[in-house]
Amino acid sequence: MKTQNIPKATIKRLAVYIQVLSGLKRDGVEVISSEKLARACSVNPSQIRKDLAYFGEFGVRGVGYYVHELISSIKHSLGVDRVWGCALVGVGNLGRALLRHKEFALRGFSIRAAFDCDPYKIGEIVSGLEVVCTRQLKGRVDEFGLEVGIITTPPERAQRAANYLVDGGIKGIVNFAQARIQVPKEVTVEYVDFTHHFYSVAFNISSAD
Amino acid sequence: MKTQNIPKATIKRLAVYIQVLSGLKRDGVEVISSEKLARACSVNPSQIRKDLAYFGEFGVRGVGYYVHELISSIKHSLGVDRVWGCALVGVGNLGRALLRHKEFALRGFSIRAAFDCDPYKIGEIVSGLEVVCTRQLKGRVDEFGLEVGIITTPPERAQRAANYLVDGGIKGIVNFAQARIQVPKEVTVEYVDFTHHFYSVAFNISSAD
DNA sequence: CTCTGTGAATGAGTTCACAGCA
DNA sequence: TGCTGTGAACTCATTCACAGAG
Known part of the structure; x- marks a missing residue:
């Protein structure tokens, strides 16, 4: 290479x-x-x-x-011939869907921990995983082998989620939240935004006279 | 413009x-x-x-x-200052998640019909919408004002779903299925692939010596 | 003879630098 | 003076065309 x-x-x-x-x-x-x-x-x-x-x-x-x-x-070549441990932050609708989605594990991305700051959600079991307080994230990174963070919070809490992940030593984040986040340059962020694809289709249809 | x-x-x-x-x-x-x-x-x-x-x-x-x-x-400018009617094909895990996801309607993409070819799913109500046989898609395009298709089938059925949508006169497709599809050139396809974002993060972490 | 691997040519997209308007 | 709008310069990505391996 x-x-x-x-x-x-x-x-x-x-x-x-x-x-x-x-x-x-x-x-x-x-x-x-x-x-x-x-x-x-x-x-x-x-x-x-x-x-x-x-x-x-x-x-x-x-x-x-x-x-x-x-x-x-x-x-x-991509480094995806092994399993990557993932931490999901934000157990809302989308978070739950991703936790239940088996496709990720199939492709080598295993969600091993789910975090949320809502006391009503903490302790709940989603898809076999106990929801834990986000403050405990840092302490679990090594124990669970967490390498990639997944943010599925509402937009206004995305930055805080990112801070917890960065503080825990996570070096890569996939952000599903509808917000941009600021992280140190050594941390990789990928933004997943369905909206953009819909906009793109709408634009193409509209501009096809 | x-x-x-x-x-x-x-x-x-x-x-x-x-x-x-x-x-x-x-x-x-x-x-x-x-x-x-x-x-x-x-x-x-x-x-x-x-x-x-x-x-x-x-x-x-x-x-x-x-x-x-x-x-x-x-x-x-993008043509998203109005509501677009959407048809979802493939009521599996992901399809259900999208039907329940309120974010789309919020951004002007209203899912107005859900289709599946599985007789066990037909007739089921998901998020207030009755699942209908995919064969009936064409007949509902005008009635429901369907303009954008959403494919959430397993990969091997994505092309068939696309065919139904194209045959129904749909001009734009957002494809969540893990497969490429062939459509006439006047039809726009956008591929949504979370996997790619995860691969990208994995690659960046791996290649950061 | 076929199809890969790759330097060279082309084309597209991004950044610069500044003219022009509030 | 301050910030937008835009041609010109530049950088990066894609395509071409062919040398070279099997």
Whole structure:
């Protein structure tokens, strides 16, 4: 793996490649060319080859890529060939949905602790996990192997949740709350915002005369 | 509004501006400069001015932008200053969560119909909405004013869901399923993939030596 | 001969720097 | 004077085109 700085867009596409390759594997496809994979992902073939080239040489010239092997290689490159321990902060509607959503564990992100500051929620069991006071977060980071924070609080409490996570030594946050947060630069934040996708669709429909 | 082709990235940022401006409005801020807004959004001030310039001149030189007015202007530019009727296909875990999630209606996306092909789910009432057979989708598009489709099926059924939506005359789709879909080019598809954000965080943590 | 891997060319998006208006 | 709006400069990403491996 080269120590160039890899475009954020490449990382996003690698996730798409994994998704499509997984579908192909399910359908019994064993080998695929960059051209066919590109069509399935709606991107340019060179794009795929260039994206993969950041991490190594995974293909066989004259043949293509071995599907199963390529999935493993991409997952390894992204660092998602292992399980990551996650802490969820904010047990509201969305938080509960995520706790129940099995897809995360399936993809290597295991939610191991749920926090909330509401005394009525503390002690409640959601999807087999006891809701704990957010103040106790720091003390549980090592014990539970918490590495990634998930914020699902109302917007006005997102910053406080982030502070608790940062204070606990968490280095990566996925923020579902409708608010931007400020964190030290060594902490990575990814914002999940469904709204944007809806706006995008609305805009496209509207501007299609 | 100019008929240039507006970068997708701009649309995404406009959604962020709305989010941040809404927070500022809540805090009683009435006027803001591009510099301060930029800091709150973690972008460059010129970026904001350029993004807005695609749609018009919303600022006052020497002063800045009026928060409330700017929110309205951006919403109008995106076409989200009205209510959009949505059809949800796939009443599984995620589908149910979205049906119960009030945030969508709040932002102008009103889910007015829920479809599924599973006979056990048909007839069930979820969040006040009766689950209907997907075959009946086409017949309800006009009646319910359905404009945007939401796919929340398992990956292997996403394409079929898309086909029903396209056949019903839907012009925009937000796809939460873990699969790419093929649609005619006049139909807009937005892919929502939490996984990618988690991968991104994992990658950033991993590659931070 | 096929399809990957990659430097070179192109194109898109971001930032700069300043003109222009309040 | 202060901050917006915008052409010009620059940076980054995508696509092309072909050398090179199997």
